[in-house]
Amino acid sequence: MSSRTDPPREGSIDRGFTLRGERGSGTEPSVSEPSRDDVFRTVFGLGAADVRTYDAVDEVPSSTTRELADHLDRDRSNVNRSLNRLREAGLVTRVRRLLDSGGHVYQYSVVSDHTTEDVVARAVDRWRSTALDVAASE
Incomplete structure (x- = not known):
């Protein structure tokens, strides 16, 4: 034992x-001390591809799914799934931009550092509460 x-x-x-x-x-x-990747994976349940997508959005602000897919050399549908997870976590925002030719695209940016701190703090609090409940029930 x-x-x-x-x-x-x-x-x-x-x-x-x-x-x-x-x-x-x-x-x-x-x-x-955990790395930022550790926090994103543990607290938000994000995978390595999601973290790489976050980094790409940070490197290329106001980028579209197509631009990010090209930047990451990944399929657009996979990048879109990562972007949805990042938006659900509150780490990335999406703005709709109308095209002159008609239609629209979405542009993605990371939230401000201050907002990220708030989002992470709330998520850590939820994670901590859940972890304590699980530990107490076993």
């Missing part, structure tokens, strides 16, 4: 924390 203070087994996932001391001793876990 393994305890939380044992080193990770080969092939196990590093969750970014280890406990120091005995359980219930009041010792806080030592938490490694």
